[in-house]
Amino acid sequence: xxxxxxxxxxxxxxxxxxxxxxxxxxxxxxxxxxxxxxxxxxxxxxxxxxxxxxxxxxxxxxxxxxxxxxxxxxxxxxxxxxxxxxxxxxxxxxxxxxxxxxxxxxxxxxxxxxxxxxxxxxxxxxxxxxxxxxxxxxxxxxxxxxxxxxxxxxxxxxxxxxxxxxxxxxxxxxxxxxxxxxxxxxxxxxxxxxxxxxxxxxxxxxxxxxxxxxxxxxxxxxxxxxxxxxxxxxxxxxxxxxxxxxxxxxxxxxxxxxxxxxxxxxxxxxxxxxxxxxxxxxxxxxxxxxxxxxxxxxxxxxxxxxxxxxxxxxxxxxxxxxxxxxxxxxxxxxxxxxxxxxxxxxxxxxxxxxxxxxxxxxxxxxxxxxxxxxxxxxxxxxxxxxxxxxxxxxxxxxxxxxxxxxxxxxxxxxxxxxxxxxxxxxxxxxxxxxxxxxxxxxxxxxxxxxxxxxxxxxxxxxxxxxxxxxxxxxxxxxxxxxxxxxxxxxxxxxxxxxxxxxxxxxxxxxxxxxxxxxxxxxxxxxxxxxxxxxxxxxxxxxxxxxxxxxxxxxxxxxxxxxxxxxxxxxxxxxxxxxxxxxxxxxxxxxxxxxxxxxxxxxxxxxxxxxxxxxxxxxxxxxxxxxxxxxxxxxxxxxxxxxxxxxxxxxxxxxxxxxxxx
Numbered sequence: 217x218x219x220x221x222x223x224x225x226x227x228x229x230x231x232x233x234x235x236x237x238x239x240x241x242x243x244x245x246x247x248x249x250x251x252x253x254x255x256x257x258x259x260x261x262x263x264x265x266x267x268x269x270x271x272x273x274x275x276x277x278x279x280x281x282x283x284x285x286x287x288x289x290x291x292x293x294x295x296x297x298x299x300x301x302x303x304x305x306x307x308x309x310x311x312x313x314x315x316x317x318x319x320x321x322x323x324x325x326x327x328x329x330x331x332x333x334x335x336x337x338x339x340x341x342x343x344x345x346x347x348x349x350x351x352x353x354x355x356x357x358x359x360x361x362x363x364x365x366x367x368x369x370x371x372x373x374x375x376x377x378x379x380x381x382x383x384x385x386x387x388x389x390x391x392x393x394x395x396x397x398x399x400x401x402x403x404x405x406x407x408x409x410x411x412x413x414x415x416x417x418x419x420x421x422x423x424x425x426x427x428x429x430x431x432x433x434x435x436x437x438x439x440x441x442x443x444x445x446x447x448x449x450x451x452x453x454x455x456x457x458x459x460x461x462x463x464x465x466x467x468x469x470x471x472x473x474x475x476x477x478x479x480x481x482x483x484x485x486x487x488x489x490x491x492x493x494x495x496x497x498x499x500x501x502x503x504x505x506x507x508x509x510x511x512x513x514x515x516x517x518x519x520x521x522x523x524x525x526x527x528x529x530x531x532x533x534x535x536x537x538x539x540x541x542x543x544x545x546x547x548x549x550x551x552x553x554x555x556x557x558x559x560x561x562x563x564x565x566x567x568x569x570x571x572x573x574x575x576x577x578x579x580x581x582x583x584x585x586x587x588x589x590x591x592x593x594x595x596x597x598x599x600x601x602x603x604x605x606x607x608x609x610x611x612x613x614x615x616x617x618x619x620x621x622x623x624x625x626x627x628x629x630x631x632x633x634x635x636x637x638x639x640x641x642x643x644x645x646x647x648x649x650x651x652x653x654x655x656x657x658x659x660x661x662x663x664x665x666x667x668x669x670x671x672x673x674x675x676x677x678x679x680x681x682x683x684x685x686x687x688x689x690x691x692x693x694x695x696x697x698x699x700x701x702x703x704x705x706x707x708x709x710x711x712x713x714x715x716x717x718x719x720x721x722x723x724x725x726x727x728x729x730x731x732x733x734x735x736x737x738x739x740x741x742x743x744x745x746x747x748x749x750x751x752x753x754x755x756x757x758x759x760x761x762x763x764x765x766x767x768x769x770x771x772x773x774x775x776x777x778x779x780x781x782x783x784x785x786x787x788x789x790x791x792x793x794x795x796x797x798x799x800x801x802x803x804x805x806x807x808x809x810x811x812x813x814x815x816x817x818x819x820x821x822x823x824x825x826x827x828x829x830x831x832x833x834x835x836x837x838x839x840x841x842x843x844x845x846x847x848x849x850x851x852x853x854x855x856x857x858x859x860x861x862x863x864x865x866x867x868x869x870x871x872x873x874x875x876x877x
Contacts, residue, residue, distance in 0.1 A: 220419075224307045224426065231430035238437035239445070241534070242492065245526060248533045251477065251484030251579070252463070254453055266452040275451075275568040279499060282346065288339040289368065292332035296375065299329045300429055303378075303422055323393040330379070330394040337372040340365050354498020354516070360440045361496065367432050374425040376400055381418035385411055446492035447569040453486060454570035458776040460561075461727040462578060465691050476582025476689065479541045480526045481533055487576055491523035493569040500563035500573060505805040505827075506556040510820020513556035515563035515573040521548035522576065544580055554580050555592060558823065559687055559810030560769040565801050577810075581689030595688055598814045602693055606679035606700075607645040608814060617675035619647060619654040623661050627675035634710045638670045639743070642715035642724065645680050646844030652851065653716075653844040659873040660716055660740055666876055667752035671714075677704050683719040686727075688811035695731070698723075702733035716740040716869065718770035718843045719809075725775070739771060741842045741868055745780040748787045755875035758790030763871070764836035765793065766827065766850060767803035768843035781842045784868045788875045794834040804830060808845035828853025832863065839865045 256262075268274045273290060277283035302314045315322050343365055347355060355361075379397035382388065384405060391398055409417065436442055465475055477483050500515035501507050507514045525546060526533065532540040545551060554577055563573045584590045598608045606613045617627065625641075634640060641664070647657040664671055679701055682694035705713075713735050715721050725737035738746075747753045763785055771777045778800050785791050798804045807823025817823065828850055831839045839854070841847040851865045 218310055220307050221310065224304070227427070228304070228430055231434050235433045235437055238434075241530075242437060242442070244534055245530065246485045246488040246492075248536065249481050249483055249485045249488055250538070251482055251487065253484040253486040254455075256453075258456060261456055262452050262454075265454060265456065266448060269451045269454075269568075269570075270448045275570070278568070281342070282497075285339040285342045285346075288332075288335050289343075292336035292339070295332045296329050296336070298325065299375070300425070303426060307422075307426065319389060323390045326390050327393040327395075330396050333372050333375050333379075334396040337369060337376075340369040340372065344369075352498065352502075354500075354502040355496065356498065358440070358496060363435070364432075364439060364441050367428060367435070371425065371428045371432070374421050374428060378418060378421035378425050380404055381414050381421060384409070385414035385418050440494065440496050442492045443495045443569060446489055447495070450489050450493040450569050450571070453489070455572065459722075459726045459774065460572075461730065462575075462686060464695070464730045465582075467692060467695065474583070475586040475691065476584070477576070477579035478543055478583045478587060479538065480522060480529060480544055481538055481541050482544075482583070483522075483576060483579060487522070487572075488526065490571040490576075491519055491526065494519045494523070494571060495569060496520065497568065499566040499568065500571070503562035503566045503802065503804075505558055505560060505562065505807060505823045508804075509823050509826055511556040512550060512552040512819065513554075518549065518553060518573060518576070519571060521546075524548065545584075549580075551584065551590065552819070554584065555815065556819070557810050558769070558805045558807055558812045560805035561773040562769075562802075562805065565773050574810075578687070578689070581687075582691055583689075585689030586692065591688065592815045594816055595811070595814060598684065598688075599690055599693060602680055602682070602685055602697065606697065607649060608680065608684055609645065609649045611649045613679070614676050616643070616648045616678055617673065619643070619649075619657055620661065620673065623658065625661060626672040628672050628677065628708045628710075629675065631672045632708075634672075634708050636670065637672055639712045639714045639738075640705070640708075640710045641671045641673050642713050642717075642720055643673055643678060644715055644717040644720045644844065646848075647716060648678070650844060650848070652847065653867075656716055656844065656847070656867040656869055659867065660869040662873050663744065663747070663753060663869060663876065667747045669747075669752075674704060679704075681720050681723045681728075683723045684811045684814060686723070687809070688814075698728060698731050698733070702728055702731050705733060705735065710735060712736040712738070714738050714740055714743045716842075716844070716867070718768040718775070719845065722770045722774050739775075739777060739780075739842070741771070741781040741784055742777060744868065744872055745783045745787075748784065753872065753876050755788045755872055756877060757875045759788055759871065759875055760790040761838050762792045762794055762834075762836045763838040763840050764796055764831050764834040765799075765840045765842075766796070766806065766831060766846055767799060768841070768846050769803070769805050769809050771842055772803060773801060781840075781868055784872055785840060788871055790875075791871070794836050796830045796834055798830060806843075806846040806849035808849050813845050813848075822853075822856075824849035824853045825856055828857055832857060832859060837863060838871070839863060840868060840871060841865060842868050 273287040276286050305312050347361060376397055379394055380401040383391045383398060383401040436444060474482060496516060498516050504515050525544060529541045557577045559574050561574055601608050601610050605611060643657060646653040679697050682697035686694035713724055718739060721737055721739045765781060765785060785793055804827045805823060806827055839850050841850060847865055847867060854860055854863050854865055
């Protein structure tokens with residue numbers, strides 16, 4: 217056994233043991249969390265998405281040029297790891313190498329390794345330039361990231377010098393296959409070192425290479441680059457569908473004594489994997505409407521702060537002493553952070569490693585509302601109205617059908633069963649009680665009649681879907697409303713539902729299933745688009761207007777409905793569609809989601825004002841919406857910007873109705 221073999225075995229044994237113990241501790245922290253994790257279903261799809269996003273770097277490459285830099289470093293490390301293993305083997309077994317694969321294949325291998333070594337070095341320089349010179353707001357200043365980039369750059373330099381001195385000392389047959397290392401060797405040849413000196417320098421750089429790798433292995437478990445290990449499993453466990461219902465609470469289970477998340481351990485092991493996976497890239501923060509209007513919430517910082525909370529409580533968690541674990545709400549994750557979220561899911565759509573930030577906020581809200589009775593004061597009135605009037609407003613439930621006066625709209629009580637109907641029209645609270653949105657429903661009813669659609673409404677039997685209650689954290693109130701609505705819908709044997717409210721659409725379609733409500737639910741933009749395609753609606757009158765469309769979060773990012781609203785606008789003669797800079801998945805929230813419609817906005821700039829400004833920048837004379845909340849927020853924004861004389865806010869149904877005879 218040579219001194220190098222002995223030294224390597226001692227150092228490598230220590231490094232891998234240290235790293236292994238760190239990973240074991242991280243796994244134990246994850247395992248000790250008490251929340252319920254995701255179901256392992258649709259395995260073939262999970263394997264496919266993991267391959268696409270780990271090896272294909274699909275999600276990472278949605279943003280450039282950093283996507284190319286990251287992909288280069290990722291694939292480069294996969295390739296040069298083969299060379300690192302070869303150096304480990306040659307150190308343990310003196311003279312051993314991978315040349316047994318044949319001169320031709322080995323020459324190809326070292327050529328690819330040489331290329332990627334240089335490419336990674338260039339990519340590291342690009343990443344340093346981005347962090348230190350460009351300094352995008354989302355990534356901030358990260359000492360950890362700079363350390364890792366320094367590790368990586370130093371490792372590439374060590375490999376190039378190691379290869380160059382090996383070429384000078386031994387003149388291997390594959391020298392010409394390593395153009396970058398050969399060029400460096402040619403330069404170093406000018407120093408006229410003796411063959412013995414070149415051999416010593418090769419050994420020195422080889423050790424620098426190996427020590428950097430072993431040091432990096434020890435550093436990874438304690439750094440943000442833990443994502444190298446965690447991101448793959450997180451991609452495999454990602455939410456496969458865009459639709460994502462909230463998890464119900466079983467209130468009949470008397471063994472459940474904690475509703476929501478009061479402590480970090482009340483969240484699930486999957487939440488812990490999210491912390492480990494975070495790359496701190498800042499893409500979530502870049503798109504967050506709360507952060508971009510001066511609120512306390514940063515989705516990136518939320519994940520980092522939750523991880524900090526977990527590490528701070530590490531000893532108690534590992535010992536199973538959950539009573540000693542501190543609360544989630546602390547000096548970092550304040551109540552202001554939790555209530556600032558609009559649940560737009562921009563953060564989740566942007567995240568390249570599929571972290572689910574919104575779920576953590578929901579669970580924390582549930583604890584604040586149901587366990588601690590802590591919530592914004594104005595929400596108390598909303599809860600009371602929902603309990604007594606079955607809507608967020610203090611209007612009588614008996615008046616729910618008044619919006620349709622004079623339209624001769626039948627109720628389900630008149631019809632009896634849904635068998636002879638094409639669809640049930642779910643009006644929603646805004647359509648029933650908000651004066652502006654009553655006009656939207658009347659236009660939609662006009663279109664249904666023009667298309668000879670057989671429909672009815674529930675009228676006074678309809679109750680609020682409970683969306684706002686659930687998003688704010690009052691799960692019990694939500695379930696009370698949901699079960700009542702499901703009972704009514706099932707009593708009439710309803711099969712298909714159409715609604716003009718994306719919040720009602722989302723919750724009826726995706727969340728009522730847990731309570732026995734299985735219906736085909738479509739949004740009015742989808743329904744109108746289909747009727748146009750089927751020739752049942754034939755818009756002919758030219759409106760001659762420049763229109764910009766605001767994507768509703770609960771229609772788009774929650775349910776992937778983007779094209780049908782645009783198809784409706786595109787079918788109206790004379791409409792010129794002008795897209796805002798932030799559209800589709802990149803669209804900015806209006807500020808009303810996640811229960812924020814019912815809360816005061818006192819910190820920073822109002823979200824709806826910022827979004828309205830983006831709409832006005834297009835020069836459009838009409839801001840088109842497909843959501844009652846969005847319409848309210850954008851109308852308020854237009855009014856605040858004193859543009860009511862030149863810019864109108866209209867629903868798709870209103871525009872289509874004007875153009876259709």
